[in-house]
Amino acid sequence: MQKLLRIASIIDSINEWIGRLSYWLVLWMVLIGVWNVVGRYLGRFIGASLTSNGLIEVQWYLFDLVFLLGAAYTLKHDEHVRVDLLYKDWSVKRKALVNFIGVFIFLIPFCLMIIFYSWGTIINSWNSWEMSPDPGGLPRYPIKSMIIVSYILLIIQGIAEAIKNWAIFTEQLTPQEEHHDPSL
Secondary structure, eight states, rough: OOOHHHHHHHHHHHHHHHHHHHHHHHHHHHHHHHHHHHHHHHHHHHHHHSHHHHHHHHHHHHHHHHHHHHHHHHTTTTTSSOOOGGGGGGGHHHHOOOOOOIIIIIIHHHHHHHHHHHHHHHHHHHHTBBBBBTOOBSSSHHHHHHHHHHHHHHHHHHHHHHHHHHHHHHHHOOHHHHHHHHOO
């Protein structure tokens, strides 16, 4: 079990790093958004174009990246939306078992379904070097590829969560160790 917990720790570290990268992407997204607004109005005032469709799409792409790359980070920190009418009152072991089972019954099949159904669209986008239809727009194929990357990261984080929850269920790890011990 210690080897599996070490693997879970490595996955946690990867998704923690990617999540922290997403923090910076939020900052850039906001700064570009502010420039897009200020540039539009200032440009009208001085009679020059200070923003572009490309900059607007960069803002959209950054939002996409924050959402897509942040999903595994959010799972790692147990911050996904949960309907916990019953869950909140369960014991730690019961929660761990439900979380463990949920990864294999819901999370992984859902992620695989998303990958399966988006694969063709992404391949077509790459084959045609899909571009934005807007003048000065950006290529679409790289951002579409992030769908696959995102759901792969979500699957591997789900596996890490399953490992940790099984260790909690079998009393080889306490919830405090799971959240506070980076060395596992």
